[in-house]
Amino acid sequence: MNKRTRLVVSLLFIVLIILAVAITRFYLNAENNPDINGGNESIEKILDTNEDGYSIFSDESGSCGISESGRILAVPEWESLAFTGDNICIASKKINGTEKYGCVDFEGNVIVPLIYSSIEQKTAAGQIFYLAESKADESCVIYNESFVPCFGNSWKSCTFSGDELTVVNDSGKYVYNISEKGNLFKSANLSGKIADCPYEINVYSRVLLSKLNSGMIEKMAEFTENYVAYAFGGDDAALKNTGVDLRRFTAVFPNSSEILRKSLKSIPEIHIYNVGSEDGTASFDVSVSAEAVILYTTEEGNTERFTDTIKGSVRFRGSYETGLEAVSGSFEPQTPDYPQEETTAQVNQQIGE
Numbered sequence: 001m002n003k004r005t006r007l008v009v010s011l012l013f014i015v016l017i018i019l020a021v022a023i024t025r026f027y028l029n030a031e032n033n034p035d036i037n038g039g040n041e042s043i044e045k046i047l048d049t050n051e052d053g054y055s056i057f058s059d060e061s062g063s064c065g066i067s068e069s070g071r072i073l074a075v076p077e078w079e080s081l082a083f084t085g086d087n088i089c090i091a092s093k094k095i096n097g098t099e100k101y102g103c104v105d106f107e108g109n110v111i112v113p114l115i116y117s118s119i120e121q122k123t124a125a126g127q128i129f130y131l132a133e134s135k136a137d138e139s140c141v142i143y144n145e146s147f148v149p150c151f152g153n154s155w156k157s158c159t160f161s162g163d164e165l166t167v168v169n170d171s172g173k174y175v176y177n178i179s180e181k182g183n184l185f186k187s188a189n190l191s192g193k194i195a196d197c198p199y200e201i202n203v204y205s206r207v208l209l210s211k212l213n214s215g216m217i218e219k220m221a222e223f224t225e226n227y228v229a230y231a232f233g234g235d236d237a238a239l240k241n242t243g244v245d246l247r248r249f250t251a252v253f254p255n256s257s258e259i260l261r262k263s264l265k266s267i268p269e270i271h272i273y274n275v276g277s278e279d280g281t282a283s284f285d286v287s288v289s290a291e292a293v294i295l296y297t298t299e300e301g302n303t304e305r306f307t308d309t310i311k312g313s314v315r316f317r318g319s320y321e322t323g324l325e326a327v328s329g330s331f332e333p334q335t336p337d338y339p340q341e342e343t344t345a346q347v348n349q350q351i352g353e
């Protein structure tokens with residue numbers, strides 16, 4: 001190797017060393033300075049660090065982000081961040097001038113949409129829940145520790161007390177016992193109206209409630225309202241919309257041509273019962289006690305009126321896994337028990353003549 005060749009090799013070696021040093025410095029700086037390959041974001045202050053080494057930080061503007069060992073994972077674009085379980089943070093951001101809350105993962109991906117006015121942690125019977133409330137529509141949603149909704153709907157109010165959870169919506173109030181084994185349906189109390197006649201449904205049977213959820217009970221109540229309205233008034237539009245076989249749902253006193261009008265006066269009682277089924281499918285009866293006013297024509301052609309209490313029953317089949325369907329509905333008796341017409345002799349005897 002001549003002198004010139006040795007010089008070239010030496011220069012190349014020096015260049016390689018310089019490049020190696022430069023590359024090393026670049027990665028060291030990148031690790032300690034998130035501005036490199038990370039836009040203009042920078043860590044101004046560490047606000048919180050969890051046990052796994054992830055940190056919530058703020059930048060110069062006060063916006064919050066998430067980092068790990070000085071490396072930015074989620075850019076600082078949030079008004080606030082707070083660690084929860086399962087690598088999730090409660091996050092807030094101003095949307096149209098109003099601070100909204102939701103959840104993001106450690107890379108800033110939205111897990112729970114930012115639509116809530118607040119998200120608060122609740123503890124009951126050793127279990128962690130999150131109560132998300134929205135002032136816009138006065139509703140709330142309950143999430144478990146992994147931010148999976150505990151119910152398939154929102155509520156008007158949600159209250160934790162000891163080991164009990166009470167949820168309320170426009171239809172009624174539902175109470176659950178909370179334990180490590182799961183949430184046990186304890187009671188259901190609904191109210192509604194049929195033709196301006198108020199009614200209440202109260203369910204306390206643990207056996208029955210173990211087969212139901214709030215949605216099933218509300219579906220039973222709504223269908224029963226429509227059926228009773230049809231049975232007295234004849235309007236079957238609401239029933240047709242459910243797709244049931246109308247031939248299996250009979251009206252009140254369907255074959256009594258002498259009746260001029262039948263109207264509902266009150267609903268003294270409505271109860272839900274668990275009934276057996278030959279094929280093993282869960283079945284339920286909604287029993288309705290209805291006070292009816294009947295206007296009819298007598299054999300003599302007179303128009304008379306009487307009040308009687310008749311019993312209705314609506315059969316349902318299904319479960320919360322398979323869905324619930326209405327099977328049949330009828331009222332008993334099929335013909336009215338008309339009052340006995342008093343003869344002239346009976347009237348005279350009553351007045352002492």
